[in-house]
Amino acid sequence: MAPPRLTPVQTVGPFFGPALVRRELEQMVVAETRGTRITITGQICDGDGADVPDAMIEVWQANAEGRYDHPEDHQEKLLDPNFHGFGRFGTDANGRFRIVTIEPGAAPGPRTTLQAPHLNLSIFARGLLNRVVTRIYFPGVPLNETDEALNAVPADRRATLIATRDPAGALDSYRFDIFLQGARETVFFDI
Amino acid sequence: MEGDARYRREPIGTHPRLDSPAYASTAKRAPRHAPVRIGQSLSEITGPRPCESVAPGEADLTRWDGGAAMGERIIVAGCVLDEDGRGVPRTLIEIWQANAAGRYRHDNDRHDAPLDPHFSGVGRIMSEANGAYRFMTIKPGAYPWGNHHNAWRPQHIHLSVFGPAFATRLITQMYFPGDPLLALDPIFNSVPDAAARDRLVAAFDIELTEPGRALGYRFDIVLRGRAATPAVN
Numbered sequence: 001m002a003p004p005r006l007t008p009v010q011t012v013g014p015f016f017g018p019a020l021v022r023r024e025l026e027q028m029v030v031a032e033t034r035g036t037r038i039t040i041t042g043q044i045c046d047g048d049g050a051d052v053p054d055a056m057i058e059v060w061q062a063n064a065e066g067r068y069d070h071p072e073d074h075q076e077k078l079l080d081p082n083f084h085g086f087g088r089f090g091t092d093a094n095g096r097f098r099i100v101t102i103e104p105g106a107a108p109g110p111r112t113t114l115q116a117p118h119l120n121l122s123i124f125a126r127g128l129l130n131r132v133v134t135r136i137y138f139p140g141v142p143l144n145e146t147d148e149a150l151n152a153v154p155a156d157r158r159a160t161l162i163a164t165r166d167p168a169g170a171l172d173s174y175r176f177d178i179f180l181q182g183a184r185e186t187v188f189f190d191i
Numbered sequence: 192m193e194g195d196a197r198y199r200r201e202p203i204g205t206h207p208r209l210d211s212p213a214y215a216s217t218a219k220r221a222p223r224h225a226p227v228r229i230g231q232s233l234s235e236i237t238g239p240r241p242c243e244s245v246a247p248g249e250a251d252l253t254r255w256d257g258g259a260a261m262g263e264r265i266i267v268a269g270c271v272l273d274e275d276g277r278g279v280p281r282t283l284i285e286i287w288q289a290n291a292a293g294r295y296r297h298d299n300d301r302h303d304a305p306l307d308p309h310f311s312g313v314g315r316i317m318s319e320a321n322g323a324y325r326f327m328t329i330k331p332g333a334y335p336w337g338n339h340h341n342a343w344r345p346q347h348i349h350l351s352v353f354g355p356a357f358a359t360r361l362i363t364q365m366y367f368p369g370d371p372l373l374a375l376d377p378i379f380n381s382v383p384d385a386a387a388r389d390r391l392v393a394a395f396d397i398e399l400t401e402p403g404r405a406l407g408y409r410f411d412i413v414l415r416g417r418a419a420t421p422a423v424n
């Protein structure tokens with residue numbers, strides 16, 4: 001029998017909220033989770049700079065040690081029973097989102113290099129026929145200089161992937177805006 | 192991570208182009224730059240495995256809030272597979288859909304069709320060890336939308352599946368055979384390859400059909416398979 005062939009994707013559409021956006025999935029950390037708490041706030045904007053209120057972001061990240069909670073991560077680093085690395089966030093009426101998580105550690109790269117700490121993001125919305133995939137990196141991290149994914153990006157667009165310290169927020173508070181289009185279009189990855 | 196094969200690249204034409212002008216909402220939302228291709232690392236070959244406790248009743252959408260939903264009961268069942276035909280075990284499948292009248296239980300749905308007090312339109316299930324899943328639901332109605340003059344979405348059910356890795360995440364829509372609206376729908380037709388498009392259409396299945404109760408539709412969900420050899424980027 002011929003092997004089955006890939007199912008095409010379709011847009012998430014405008015009506016996914018009641019099915020997909022649940023309070024418990026926004027909760028990435030509990031009191032016992034190891035690592036430095038961080039808050040990342042941001043806004044998703046379209047090509048006119050208008051808010052995207054009907055989008056959903058999914059986060060996938062390593063724990064504070066740089067290990068993913070997954071059977072294919074064979075690193076001898078501590079697994080944290082109180083952190084699984086997944087979160088799902090709907091944008092609010094103004095296209096805003098707020099991720100409360102821990103600072104991820106550095107995980108290995110495609111070869112033997114160490115990747116810079118990052119969050120992996122899938123973004124879904126009405127008007128997006130497929131998810132778009134991006135990453136949130138952190139400012140002032142030396143590993144950013146050698147990170148393979150960052151270095152695959154033209155230098156003048158790399159800043160779209162690096163969160164900024166939120167001047168209005170506390171010490172571990174970051175800002176990361178996502179532009180689907182326009183002069184500041186966020187870099188998206190083909191994985 | 193040596194020995195863990197990467198996921199195959201997706202064949203061109205299988206997935207929609209983000210920039211598909213016939214679907215008007217893409218105009219301001221589809222990125223203009225081509226995505227930057229990167230090699231798969233642990234970040235992509237691992238992935239979330241939400242294993243929330245899913246109650247058995249969540250796979251039956253026909254009874255909600257103490258009564259029976261209106262409309263034609265159907266069974267939607269199949270397997271979550273990878274491109275090598277292996278079942279994808281214990282992965283979360285989430286679905287949502289309009290009711291029989293073509294109306295979503297959602298604040299932004301302005302379609303002038305009745306809500307059904309006994310239909311929430313939301314279901315969840317974990318796939319079995321061999322990838323099998325089965326929902327009991329109501330055949331959704333077609334509904335109008337503002338994309339163009341006299342635009343109607345064909346009958347469809349939205350599905351979300353994780354699979355084993357960040358790279359396998361899939362959200363799609365399942366359609367019904369013989370729907371005359373398929374030919375006119377910019378979202379369905381955003382898939383360039385006709386054979387790939389056909390894979391979004393469920394198959395009526397008399398074996399799956401329960402006598403006196405519900406028609407059966409078979410819909411397999413096929414996620415990316417492993418590359419034959421670990422790719423050297």
Ligand SMILES: [Fe+3]
Pocket residue numbers: 013015289344347349
């Ligand atoms: Fe829909």
